[in-house]
Amino acid sequence: MPVPDPVPGLPPAYPSNGRAGRVVQALGARIVRGEMAPGAAVPTEEQLVAEYGVGRSSLREGIKVLAGKGLLESRTSAGTRVRSRESWNLLDPDVLRWRYHPEASDTDVAALADLRVALEPGAARLAAESAGPAARREVERAMADLWATVDDPDPRAFIEADLAFHRAVFVAGANDLLLYIHDVISVPMSAVRPLHTHSAGHNKETLPAHERVAVAIRRRHHRKAEEAMREIVEVAREDALRERPEDALRQCGPEGDQ
Template identity: 70%
Template sequence: MATDPYPDTARHAHVVHALGARIVDGSLVPGTPIPIEEQLVNELGVGRSAVREGVKVLAGKGLLETRRSAGTRVRPRESWNLLDADVLSWRFVPDATAGDIRVLADLRVALEPGAARVAAERADAAAIQRIDEALAALHATADDPDPFIGADLAFHRAIFGAADNDLLLYIYDMISIALRSVRQVHTRSVAHNKETLPNHERVAVAIRRRHHRKAEEAMREVVEVARADALHC
């Protein structure tokens, strides 16, 4: 009898990630059935219960549906929970398509200027301090791309946090999964990173001074530049 290579707590997670990645990358096309249970047991090295539990999890993410007459099939993309952390990871990590990068860049343009505007209206002293600390970290890491990526994500998260809106912050935390992967591609130039610092400073200053329109305009400049970088890398 073959030994199951996965501990109990990891078996169904292995199924979820193996099948989920295939669905999101298009290897399993919407409308088509997934491999039969016996095939998945043999291929993934797990038990039937792990396969069934994994299918249930993927159904909860909107990727699969099970019907008595049709078996388990891949659902169309519009049914997927696109902001689910796993779905975002399978879509953007390690390599995002040009189309996915465009979608993410457009989302930032649509979302982040408004978040900066609300932050200028709502931020308390503690939130402004967190933005200033994140800005200082950006300056401190400008010569080193990897820490700079982390500092940049923290700066933008601080602004979403300053908006005092749990839905906005949740959305940012989800899309940051994708942002981190994409920025590994287009945030490698030290010179360019330094060029972006004045725009980030303008955002922070506008929020600190409660100038909501200036905050919105400054953030729009930041994300428009980021979109241009992403689409031309």
């Protein structure tokens, strides 16, 4: 059975090149993608050994790793079973990778878009308040790379530059906890970014707001940085939901469109 491909450029948190890793990557993906329901018993050791072509010790190591990620629990009386989603380590890089790659559900795309709206404006505000000269230069350099790649016919160049710009803003905020969260969620961000990176023309429309973020950070205008970043992530959320029209209803409150 083939091991699921990782997101390009982002190695899995648990190495996949060993026999235990083969179990972790394949079985973990099946659980997170809903192929095994919460409470379901996993196949017997004999079945899994045959399915993955590993020994019992490697299988047991893989099961132990997945238990550590909150996906499985083993009990003497009930055997090994899938745990409910509430028990999963949702910020584990592997769990995020299985959740968002190769394709994310509508609900998962919306959850990530909402998280960006909650986090990134505040990060831009902190960057404007806290960035030192070197960090401000990195934001400016990342902004220049955005302009340099916006007309590239290969959208991957712009996507990489965009991800680098947003990370530079988090670095400039000088908050190690916030940067850690950003780096963790960069796994799903890389996977879903093509949803709102449609064309050179569309990408170019987003750059004035990015430029306002960079300028506000340079000038230490924290409110302007926050407002400009909020515009960026709100537009990104609208783009992501537009690609999934059935999910757009969640943006409507009791009084209609917000």
